[in-house]
Amino acid sequence: MRAQLEAVIDELRQMRREGVDSLYLTPETLEQLRAQVSKAAAAHPQSPTEIKLPPLRTASAQTSAADLKLELPSTAEAVKESRPKPAAQSGRKLPEPPTVKLPRGSKQKRWDVLREKVYEDPVCQEQAGNPERVVFGVGSLDAEIFFCGEAPGADEEVQREPFVGAAGQLLTKIIGAMGLSREQVYIGNIMNWRPDPGNPMRKGNRPPTPEEMGYCLPYLRAQLDIVQPKVIVALGGTAINGLIGGEKKISVMRVRGHWHDFDGVPLMPTFHPSYLLRNSTKESKRQLWEDMLQVMERVELPISEKQRGYFQK
Ligand code: URA
Numbered sequence: 001m002r003a004q005l006e007a008v009i010d011e012l013r014q015m016r017r018e019g020v021d022s023l024y025l026t027p028e029t030l031e032q033l034r035a036q037v038s039k040a041a042a043a044h045p046q047s048p049t050e051i052k053l054p055p056l057r058t059a060s061a062q063t064s065a066a067d068l069k070l071e072l073p074s075t076a077e078a079v080k081e082s083r084p085k086p087a088a089q090s091g092r093k094l095p096e097p098p099t100v101k102l103p104r105g106s107k108q109k110r111w112d113v114l115r116e117k118v119y120e121d122p123v124c125q126e127q128a129g130n131p132e133r134v135v136f137g138v139g140s141l142d143a144e145i146f147f148c149g150e151a152p153g154a155d156e157e158v159q160r161e162p163f164v165g166a167a168g169q170l171l172t173k174i175i176g177a178m179g180l181s182r183e184q185v186y187i188g189n190i191m192n193w194r195p196d197p198g199n200p201m202r203k204g205n206r207p208p209t210p211e212e213m214g215y216c217l218p219y220l221r222a223q224l225d226i227v228q229p230k231v232i233v234a235l236g237g238t239a240i241n242g243l244i245g246g247e248k249k250i251s252v253m254r255v256r257g258h259w260h261d262f263d264g265v266p267l268m269p270t271f272h273p274s275y276l277l278r279n280s281t282k283e284s285k286r287q288l289w290e291d292m293l294q295v296m297e298r299v300e301l302p303i304s305e306k307q308r309g310y311f312q313k
Contacts (some may be wrong), residue, residue: 083129083196095123097215100222107141110226118192118219127212128193133157137188137223144299145180146229146265147171148220149272150238151191151208162187167274171235174273177310178292179301186227190242191216213242224265230299232265233291236272243267257291259298268295286311 098121102110115136118124125131135152138161155165163171172182195208234240237252244250244260244267252271260267270291276284289311296303
């Protein structure tokens with residue numbers, strides 16, 4: 001039941017993100033939902049999650065999503081599970097990073113085996129707080145461009161797909177502006193689990209520790225080895241530092257727009273889409289787009305005059 005309620009909440013949140021601001025619900029439906037919420041609350045009395053429904057109105061009334069906004073818990077709260085503290089905080093060390101050995105065979109076969117290995121990894125499962133929250137990369141196994149982000153967020157761990165939340169929708173738009181679809185590129189993360197902020201009131205992730213990134217890195221390397229992209233796009237400071245950083249922290253501003261190298265693959269560092277959501281200035285959009293134009297040139301994608309002109313002064 002709880003899973004079904006979570007699915008309803010996810011659907012409502014998705015609709016809200018897509019711009020739906022009102023819903024028609026019959027009093028009967030609302031009443032049924034109310035009954036299910038009470039049942040779920042009774043079944044999980046210790047749960048920190050409280051799901052409230054708006055007051056019942058007449059059959060012709062519209063329930064505004066804005067009303068729901070304050071009352072629906074965020075996905076993060078709705079799916080809160082008990083997770084271990086990050087190793088760094090609890091003094092507990094993670095095991096050594098895994099050694100990845102894949103069978104011979106087609107890209108698809110190797111990728112399937114790898115995904116299963118990641119899904120079944122007990123460390124990933126424990127750190128994710130639930131085996132069903134471990135997240136693996138998606139996209140074309142023949143992609144020329146491999147986008148690498150930081151870690152799944154609350155939406156990604158529910159849908160088990162990288163970049164499906166608000167930042168992901170912006171990434172999808174950026175990929176579209178490049179003349180491609182999500183299915184034509186590969187999208188992965190350094191991390192296979194969401195670094196839980198530990199505080200249910202905080203919606204975002206906490207930054208992964210170097211130890212956590214080190215643990216997941218062999219899985220990212222194995223995905224790169226299968227896909228063999230022509231270019232990696234490192235999205236944001238964590239991915240950049242995790243892939244090409246050393247002891248000293250690299251600033252995105254300093255390296256973005258300049259080619260680097262990761263295991264022999266050209267790597268373009270750029271902003272994380274969530275940075276653009278928070279700093280939606282023409283200048284930041286233009287800078288990210290210039291980085292993408294360099295990527296397009298590198299993989300020899302056609303570039304129209306219109307594309308060249310996006311975000312020009
Ligand atoms: N941010 C990331 O870095 N990765 C995701 O999958 C989603 C948001």
